[in-house]
Each structure stands twice: as C-alpha cells, then as structure tokens.
Amino acid sequence: MAGISKSFLGVGVLHGVDLDVRSGEVHALVGENGAGKSTLLKVLSGVHQPDAGTIAIDGEVRTFANPRQAQDAGVAIIHQEFTLLPERTVAQNVFLGREPVRRGLVDTVAMERATAALLAEIGETGFGPDAVVRRLSVAQQQVVEIVKALATDARIVAMDEPTAALAEHEVALLTDLVRRLTARGIAVLYVSHRTPEIFALADRITVLKDGARVTTRPAAELDPPTLVRLMVGRPLSAYYPPRATEFGDVRLEVRGGTAPAITGIDLTVRAGEVVGVAGLQGAGRTELLRAIFGADPFTAGEVLLDGRAVRLTSPRRAIAAGIAMVTEDRKAEGLALAQSVRENALLVLRAVFRRRARAGAVRTRDLLATVGLRSAGEDQEVRFLSGGNQQKVVLAKWLAADPRVLLLDEPTRGIDVGAKAAVHELVREQAKAGMAVLLVCSELPELIGMSDRICVLHEGRLAGELPAGASEEDVMALATGHGVPHAEVPR
Incomplete structure (x- = not known):
C-alpha cells in the first residue's frame, strides 16, 4: 500500500x-x-x-x-x-x-x-x-x-x-x-x-x-x-497514577460470600482504595463481581456497605445502594450501540433514578468532558466511537449515579494504550474522591500497577492477599495454587 x-x-x-x-x-x-x-x-x-x-x-x-x-x-x-x-x-x-x-x-x-x-x-x-x-x-x-x-x-x-x-x-x-x-x-x-x-x-x-x-x-x-x-x-511509566497512601473506613465488605462458582469469600475494600482481583480464567473473578452486583446473587454469606448489611438480590437494588459495575463486554452488556452518546450516558439515571434524570443531563455533559470523550457530539451514535471512547461513555454512565463502590471487570480490554492511561487516571481520581474500587484485570502488570492491594482467587476460593507492588511471580503462585495457603497482609 x-x-x-x-x-x-x-x-x-x-x-x-x-x-x-x-x-x-x-x-x-x-x-x-x-x-x-x-x-x-x-x-x-x-x-x-x-x-x-x-x-x-x-x-x-x-x-x-x-x-x-x-x-x-x-x-x-x-x-x-x-x-x-x-x-x-x-x-x-x-x-x-x-x-x-x-x-x-x-x-x-x-x-x-x-x-x-x-x-x-x-x-x-x-x-x-x-x-x-x-x-x-x-x-x-x-x-x-x-x-x-x-x-x-x-x-x-x-x-x-x-x-x-x-x-x-x-x-x-x-x-x-x-x-x-x-x-x-x-x-x-x-x-x-x-x-x-x-x-x-x-x-x-x-x-x-x-x-x-x-x-x-x-x-x-x-x-x-x-x-x-x-x-x-x-x-x-506514565501509565499508572501514584497509589494512595491513606484510606478511609471499610466501605464494602463480603463475609463468606458463596455463589455457584465461588465459595466462602471474605474481602474488604476501604473508601479510597483500589483492590485488584487476580486469578486464572475460571477462578471466579467475574462471578464475584456479578454476585456483589446482584446479577447472580450470593447464595450464602453477606455483603455490608459502610458497615450495614444489604440484600443485593438484583442489579437494580445494587445500583440503588450505591454500587456500579462496568462489565467485561461493553458492547453486549454496557451500551445501547444504536443510541446516542447522550442517551447512553443517561441510561442508569433514567432506569433507576428517574427524578434525577432531568438534572443529570447537565451533569452527564460535564462528566463526558471529564472522562476526555472524543466524539462528533452528544448526538453521535455510540457504535461509531472507538473502543476507548465507548468505554469512557460506559464510565460516565455509571459515574452519573454517584456510586460509592465501583466494580470494574476488564475495564481496559480492547482499548489502546492512550485510552488505558486515561481510564487509569479516571479510576484513581474516583478513588481519591472516596470511592471504593474492586478491579478485575487479566493483564498482571496493569493489575499490579493500579492496585493498592490484590486478592487472588484460585478455583473459586480466596487463595490469599498481596500488598501493593507485589511481583507477578507472587500473584501467579497464589493463582495456580502453589503459593502459601491463605496468605494475608495487614488490612
């Protein structure tokens, strides 16, 4: 050519x-x-x-x-x-x-x-x-x-x-x-x-x-x-923003969480903290996030938000409680591709918080600017955006609901390195503002670079926790079942 x-x-x-x-x-x-x-x-x-x-x-x-x-x-x-x-x-x-x-x-x-x-x-x-x-x-x-x-x-x-x-x-x-x-x-x-x-x-x-x-x-x-x-x-080196050094109280806690693919999960996420979830394919990472979000609810155990037990039996209940989830497949589960940027950014507000939808229209416009969206305008159909810009619309849609907990399942999959850096910065900014973030990512350098603490799953169980900056070898040792059983770090 x-x-x-x-x-x-x-x-x-x-x-x-x-x-x-x-x-x-x-x-x-x-x-x-x-x-x-x-x-x-x-x-x-x-x-x-x-x-x-x-x-x-x-x-x-x-x-x-x-x-x-x-x-x-x-x-x-x-x-x-x-x-x-x-x-x-x-x-x-x-x-x-x-x-x-x-x-x-x-x-x-x-x-x-x-x-x-x-x-x-x-x-x-x-x-x-x-x-x-x-x-x-x-x-x-x-x-x-x-x-x-x-x-x-x-x-x-x-x-x-x-x-x-x-x-x-x-x-x-x-x-x-x-x-x-x-x-x-x-x-x-x-x-x-x-x-x-x-x-x-x-x-x-x-x-x-x-x-x-x-x-x-x-x-x-x-x-x-x-x-x-x-x-x-x-x-x-500019990919990953600096980690936080101070955190608030425990915002999200799972005690004995059990669902079809996970058993007896205990974990906490503090306000301002990004906790990574590592594990091999099939270890239960996505299933854990979906259970917390109420898409496939826990069959045993409990979930606490800011110290209070909550019954999250559906995504609508989870959203109303202040939980947002960016799914792995943004096109199938995160966006209405034939609708405009504006309509997609207002999806959550209109579905769950109807009284706030009118006022939210102005805020979503500001959010789209905050996430650095590059488009031909709010009327452009989302299907014509690049993968990175589609993901920014998904994030804006959830941030419009002012969540306290943000669940991220492969948030940078299929987007370029520049868009990844923008997503990293946005996630860290939300954590600094007090949001609790639970992050699933298959790329270990990215998971390690973004996490303040890492929970490692193995065959549906929590194999252990690792501190910020843990090595890929340590993560994989736990993920493959060869690490120290139930290794922990101070919380």
Whole structure:
C-alpha cells in the first residue's frame, strides 16, 4: 500500500500511509484508537476506496470496488466482531455465499468434506464441520473465521484485534495458528493492543499516529517502552497514577460470600482504595463481581456497605445502594450501540433514578468532558466511537449515579494504550474522591500497577492477599495454587 489517503466528510483519517507485508511474515500494525488502523484495513479489503494511493499485490496494482473483489484477489479480513451466522454449521459459515452446487442443490457432503480438510490442515480444533457455531467457544469461533479465510485461498490475512475476546490460554492457541499460516507462506497483517503478543509474533511493526505512519521497524529493534513512546508520545511509566497512601473506613465488605462458582469469600475494600482481583480464567473473578452486583446473587454469606448489611438480590437494588459495575463486554452488556452518546450516558439515571434524570443531563455533559470523550457530539451514535471512547461513555454512565463502590471487570480490554492511561487516571481520581474500587484485570502488570492491594482467587476460593507492588511471580503462585495457603497482609 503506497501513499494511502482517506477522508470522511472533509476530515482526514489517513495521510499518505505506506505499508508492505511479505509472504510468510507477521507484520504488526499498532497505534492508539483513532490512529487509522481499522480504516487502513477497510481500504485494503475494499470496504472503502482510497482518495489517493495504490494497492499492489505481487507487484500488480489492484483496485477494489467492493470486498468481494478484494477477496477474489486473495485478501481476507478477520474482524474483531465475528461475521458468523450462529445458527448455522461451521461448514455453512465457511462456504457462505460460495456453496458448492450439485444438480442445482447445495452439495452439503462436498461442503463438509472440504471444511473437514481445512480443519485438519490447521490441527486439532475440538469440533467438526457439522458443529453449530453458537455452541462453540469464542476461541473456536475465531478458528472458524480463519478457516473461512483459508477457504478463499487467501494470500494476505489481516487480523483486527483477534485476541480481544479470548482468555489467556486461548491466546496461545491462536498464536500457534498464526505461525501455521505464515509457515504456508501467507502474509499476516496483525492489529493488536497487547504488546506481549505483538513481540511474540511480529517480524516487523508499523506504528500509526493520527492517520500517518510514524515508523516501520523490525520487532527485534524495539522494546515495549519504546513502542509505547512511539504510539502515544509518553513513556510507559506514565501509565499508572501514584497509589494512595491513606484510606478511609471499610466501605464494602463480603463475609463468606458463596455463589455457584465461588465459595466462602471474605474481602474488604476501604473508601479510597483500589483492590485488584487476580486469578486464572475460571477462578471466579467475574462471578464475584456479578454476585456483589446482584446479577447472580450470593447464595450464602453477606455483603455490608459502610458497615450495614444489604440484600443485593438484583442489579437494580445494587445500583440503588450505591454500587456500579462496568462489565467485561461493553458492547453486549454496557451500551445501547444504536443510541446516542447522550442517551447512553443517561441510561442508569433514567432506569433507576428517574427524578434525577432531568438534572443529570447537565451533569452527564460535564462528566463526558471529564472522562476526555472524543466524539462528533452528544448526538453521535455510540457504535461509531472507538473502543476507548465507548468505554469512557460506559464510565460516565455509571459515574452519573454517584456510586460509592465501583466494580470494574476488564475495564481496559480492547482499548489502546492512550485510552488505558486515561481510564487509569479516571479510576484513581474516583478513588481519591472516596470511592471504593474492586478491579478485575487479566493483564498482571496493569493489575499490579493500579492496585493498592490484590486478592487472588484460585478455583473459586480466596487463595490469599498481596500488598501493593507485589511481583507477578507472587500473584501467579497464589493463582495456580502453589503459593502459601491463605496468605494475608495487614488490612
């Protein structure tokens, strides 16, 4: 891609971007949300036509008027949001729109046979061509997307945040699959915000900022701090605000909390404190937050707010009691994507605190400014915002309700490093104002950097607590059950 430029309604999004990817190479494309990564991929895949610049494949200049032409030229895009039909089989999804026909009817046998061969090529998947997609795990659905690309004889595969919705053990499976693609000579263009997997996979890295290319370098010549500085213009150390040194009284307390996936949890969070919750996938982290929030209430034990026992049997009751929860999946559970920024920011007030909704309209406007939202205005539909800006709307929605306790489940998943730093700063500011924060995060450096204390879960039980600044090794020792049982620190 040479000199690619693209504008929308007179606003420049790409400015003369040059990018090349070689056969058998993983070329990582990185940058903050809004840097132009997705737009560049859409130009490559024929969704958008460039205002200037050229695309050449194997030295031949090509023009794509639509995605089908790009696909026919060997370009496949695997989007962050899957494009699968959940009620159809794997084979039907893989050959959607290109079904083999025999005597005027879809040849199901041939379709499943071809899909089985493709699945065999990429190794053990745990499912067959006749499996219904909605019954597959997220990681398996990601495999189906990749098999779809292989079925089109793709020579260039672009992956947009392919691991954003995957658990840590699933990321390893995808990494292995990417290496198998490059071993076959396929060129992989890889977009991700996760620096560890970028350095684990990429041969070269291109950095975009504000729609322009900053640099392209071999991955071996870069390190995470340098990459961050190229992306956002500030060092990695600026990610995490200073921790608090003083806290108020205990604001949230769970005594013997038990739910289907957790047993006998005892924990406290003081006013002004950020307590991290660590653990492997399936350890009960999300289940703990959902139980406190009343989405899946505790079956035993009790919850106390400011020393008083409360019955949190539903999210509405939890919200009314002063508890807010930012869920892991902001698009499915946190936002009304087709509604405006303003409507989303007022969702909680209108649902639970109707009398405050009218006055809250003015406050939410101030909150949207406070969280640093970048949008075309309050009337813009949320679905057109970047992931980082969508998360800021979610935070503004909850802060409008003046909660005393803030539950955060993977609050920075799928957003760029600049937006992460903004979320970190906002969380710390709320804690300084006296809010109690319970934080679940799978990225250990981030969890350690943000937490004043860390509670580690193992198989649904509290394995122990660690102080601020604990090492990743200490956290993982408890998370895997190899640490000192019920290790504690003074509260």
